[in-house]
Amino acid sequence: MRAAVYDQYSTDPGDIVVRDVPDPKLFPGSVLIEVRAAGVNPVDWKLMAGYLDRLMDVQFPVIPGWDVAGVVVGLGPDTPEFAIGDEVMAYARKDVLGAGTFAERVSVPVHAVARRPAALTWEEAAGLPLAGGTALRTIDALGELGDRTVLVHGAAGGVGSLAVQIAVARGARVIGTASERNHAYLRDLGAVPVGYGDGLVDRVRALADGPVDAVADFVGGQLDTTLAVLRDGGRHASVADASVVEHGGRWIWVRPDGSETARLAELAAGGQLRVEVAQTFPLDRVADAFRASMTGHTRGKLVIVP
Structure with missing residues (x-):
């Protein structure tokens, strides 16, 4: 599959490249998500710069991205909560920095996954879980x-x-x-x-x-x-x-929690919560999305659309 990756810590977003990488493994209790959109957060470029190295182990090359919205296309062992074709969203942070969401597919533990409400577009749903x-x-x-x-x-x-x-x-x-x-x-x-x-x-x-x-x-x-x-x-x-x-x-340090994401989805479905999307970028412009985020002046979410 195609993914945006970086091979070492760097403060230069230009060091992100797009290339073919192996498909994600489906571990027990996980689902494979075909990525329709992936939200950009300031933590993404801070991780790339190594600012959180004291908190997280890293496995290079790193695919950045912790937010995702997409379609379930694969099921790991013992995942009765979801079925192929389900439209979902997730805060997909893992214990080791490596296999993120700026890719065509990502595997995510089911405890972090919630169903996407029809009230949210793919881009809005991708911008909601972490923030x-x-x-x-x-x-x-x-x-x-x-x-x-x-x-x-x-x-x-x-x-x-x-x-x-x-x-x-x-x-x-x-x-x-x-x-x-x-x-x-x-x-x-x-x-x-x-x-x-x-x-x-x-x-x-x-x-x-x-x-x-x-x-x-x-x-x-x-x-x-x-x-x-x-x-x-x-x-x-x-x-x-x-x-x-x-x-x-x-x-506060937010945890991946599908039940919390589901609560957000309910608020959105009820018209009490809206997500403003400022700009979308294809995979080969992740560096531009990082630069925009680094300015600190963007109102609304920046979203990657593979």
């Missing part, structure tokens, strides 16, 4: 929201925008930090936007009419602001700052 799972775990960590007020740092980003929608669906009043150009977008998602910069604490407290009940951080470097606006006993979580644990917060 959506991160958002879902973060909002879950904040506890019952009801009509409480939640501050979301980085609310217009790929993960933050999904977290905003999940919190709104649970009845929360959401205040979201974003640049001015994204304020209309946040209002459309149901959040109250607030600009970055000096005076942020005062602006948030004014909008909330006091301290907020919970804070979700998707950018890092926001701990001082979080603690300054959070009520006593309030909950906070971050995907980008492990030091929150020292201040009673939760550091």
